Amino acid sequence: MTTDVFSGHLASAGTALGFAHRTDRSCTTPLPHRSTGDPVQQITDAFDGVAANLRRLAQSLRERGQTEQADIIETTSYIADDNDLRGTAIELARGGAPITVAIKRAADIYAGTLAELDDPVLAERATDVRQIGRRVLSWLHTDADTVPHGPLVLLGREIGAGDLLEPQVPVVAAASVLGGPNSHAAIVARSLGIPLLLGLDDSVLDCPDGAEVLIGGEHGTGTLTIDPAPDQRRAALDAMDTDRARRTAWLAERDLPSRTLDGHHVILRANIATPADARTAVEARADGIGLLRTELPFLDSTAWPGYLQHTAALAPIFQRLDDLPVTVRTLDYADDKLPPFLGDGRTGRIGRGLPSMLAQPGAFIEQFRALLATGGASDLRIMIPMVATVDELQTCRGLLDRAATEAGVPPPPLGAMIELPEAVTAIDGIAATAAFLSIGSNDLTCQLLGLDRRDPTATPAMAAHPTVLRAIADVIDAAHRHGRQISVCGDAAADPHVIPLLIGLGCDVLSVAPAALDRTRAHIRRLDHAVCAQLATRALTQSTAEQVRHLVDHSFPAESLAATATEPSAGTAGGRKA
Numbered sequence: 001m002t003t004d005v006f007s008g009h010l011a012s013a014g015t016a017l018g019f020a021h022r023t024d025r026s027c028t029t030p031l032p033h034r035s036t037g038d039p040v041q042q043i044t045d046a047f048d049g050v051a052a053n054l055r056r057l058a059q060s061l062r063e064r065g066q067t068e069q070a071d072i073i074e075t076t077s078y079i080a081d082d083n084d085l086r087g088t089a090i091e092l093a094r095g096g097a098p099i100t101v102a103i104k105r106a107a108d109i110y111a112g113t114l115a116e117l118d119d120p121v122l123a124e125r126a127t128d129v130r131q132i133g134r135r136v137l138s139w140l141h142t143d144a145d146t147v148p149h150g151p152l153v154l155l156g157r158e159i160g161a162g163d164l165l166e167p168q169v170p171v172v173a174a175a176s177v178l179g180g181p182n183s184h185a186a187i188v189a190r191s192l193g194i195p196l197l198l199g200l201d202d203s204v205l206d207c208p209d210g211a212e213v214l215i216g217g218e219h220g221t222g223t224l225t226i227d228p229a230p231d232q233r234r235a236a237l238d239a240m241d242t243d244r245a246r247r248t249a250w251l252a253e254r255d256l257p258s259r260t261l262d263g264h265h266v267i268l269r270a271n272i273a274t275p276a277d278a279r280t281a282v283e284a285r286a287d288g289i290g291l292l293r294t295e296l297p298f299l300d301s302t303a304w305p306g307y308l309q310h311t312a313a314l315a316p317i318f319q320r321l322d323d324l325p326v327t328v329r330t331l332d333y334a335d336d337k338l339p340p341f342l343g344d345g346r347t348g349r350i351g352r353g354l355p356s357m358l359a360q361p362g363a364f365i366e367q368f369r370a371l372l373a374t375g376g377a378s379d380l381r382i383m384i385p386m387v388a389t390v391d392e393l394q395t396c397r398g399l400l401d402r403a404a405t406e407a408g409v410p411p412p413p414l415g416a417m418i419e420l421p422e423a424v425t426a427i428d429g430i431a432a433t434a435a436f437l438s439i440g441s442n443d444l445t446c447q448l449l450g451l452d453r454r455d456p457t458a459t460p461a462m463a464a465h466p467t468v469l470r471a472i473a474d475v476i477d478a479a480h481r482h483g484r485q486i487s488v489c490g491d492a493a494a495d496p497h498v499i500p501l502l503i504g505l506g507c508d509v510l511s512v513a514p515a516a517l518d519r520t521r522a523h524i525r526r527l528d529h530a531v532c533a534q535l536a537t538r539a540l541t542q543s544t545a546e547q548v549r550h551l552v553d554h555s556f557p558a559e560s561l562a563a564t565a566t567e568p569s570a571g572t573a574g575g576r577k578a
Contacts, residue, residue: 290511
């Protein structure tokens with residue numbers, strides 16, 4: 001038996017063993033007979049069928065509490081509804097192209113236009129367009145996806161979020177030739193806790209369906225092995241058993257404080273967007289909410305949301321949070337999150353959304369009014385995203401004060417999210433003006449290092465690059481100099497190699513996805529704060545992220561951080577609120 005091994009970049013880490021299934025294998029059979037020979041009707045029916053299937057999948061995910069995944073699938077369904085994409089396919093078919101050729105060419109044209117855009121996140125959506133094209137072609141040939149037997153390791157030139165979430169297919173891992181760490185598929189893979197390997201050689205697509213496949217790796221580099229040897233299989237199964245044991249141990253520590261071995265307390269909060277997220281965060285004993293995203297319910301709005309719309313979206317979330325601290329981020333529109341009322345008729349990019357918000361003070365006040373009304377029972381804080389200058393934050397403060405005066409209540413603390421190099425440069429003034437600061441590590445890392453968010457190296461671990469660490473240190477120092485609490489709410493806050501650096505630099509709060517709370521808490525409890533501080537000081541003097549990773553590995557060997565039930569951790573159960 002010949003064993004083939006392929007190397008790539010891990011967008012989601014882990015070990016998995018399953019059977020290969022190619023998601024985008026070309027159909028070789030002719031189209032089945034249809035009730036109508038009208039190509040326009042066939043194309044319309046196919047796009048309608050795919051959109052309906054995706055909406056059903058989104059609803060099924062939502063009913064199972066997988067709201068983040070449901071939102072992604074629902075957003076993807078809008079592509080299948082897009083009149084421009086459909087219209088291009090219909091125009092090509094009317095021009096004489098076969099239906100399948102017309103659909104594939106339309107998807108390629110539409111995806112090509114997106115891929116050429118300057119904004120890397122919006123360009124990433126080209127993958128979703130090609131996935132819709134593939135699904136429409138599949139629908140035309142079969143009316144339904146053929147359901148293979150699992151557990152499956154999906155292979156494809158590109159993997160879509162929907163491929164990972166089909167409820168009837170047990171998917172344990174995926175791998176593709178193309179794709180980036182910030183794609184919808186990568187986001188979903190991390191939320192599900194399944195490995196996703198990117199950047200493989202084209203020849204991996206020759207792997208036959210049904211072949212046994214092993215995916216594993218660490219530190220961002222992974223391998224895919226076809227027909228693994230018996231000893232490789234045993235090692236993989238042992239690794240998977242170990243991972244399950246760790247998860248069980250993490251769960252057992254939920255009621256213990258997020259405190260280091262030498263007694264340093266780190267506030268642990270959650271990033272949420274929906275009522276289900278809020279419920280999961282409370283169940284996982286989060287110390288509060290470090291980031292409540294508010295723009296997702298309004299991505300298809302035709303006008304700025306008003307007081308009633310904001311209230312309807314916010315009330316079910318706040319009802320689940322009792323008196324916990326809740327930091328709400330105001331509407332954060334951008335080119336990859338652009339509702340129709342901002343995108344219609346626009347030529348070019350909007351960049352960050354804050355200037356658009358400030359240009360509509362009435363819309364800003366409407367959101368502030370809704371927050372004051374729905375968040376009154378909680379410990380409400382409000383955070384402004386993508387702040388670049390002190391003047392912007394002061395303008396936002398004036399609008400919040402006005403809304404609070406009209407409501408007859410005191411204004412809650414107003415903070416700034418630090419995601420831009422300009423904000424780091426102006427950090428002393430921003431820290432003096434803000435009530436608190438929060439670092440958005442994803443955007444800040446890419447901005448400082450000049451990384452395309454589609455680049456496989458643009459992972460949360462890159463926040464450990466000395467350039468990024470020095471910027472984070474400047475922000476933390478300014479926050480503490482002005483007596484402000486400082487948090488990190490990007491994906492780096494849950495990265496095991498970045499956590500000790502953030503703690504060592506003096507970060508007060510780590511805010512992570514609800515699914516990462518147990519693991520992050522266990523990780524904190526196996527660190528020594530004094531060692532973290534020494535480590536961070538040395539890390540600032542390094543030149544590369546690899547050098548910093550070596551320092552972290554030397555200070556905290558992986559085996560000393562493995563959260564098993566028999567390992568010592570810090571202290572006993574304690575108070576939760578911070």
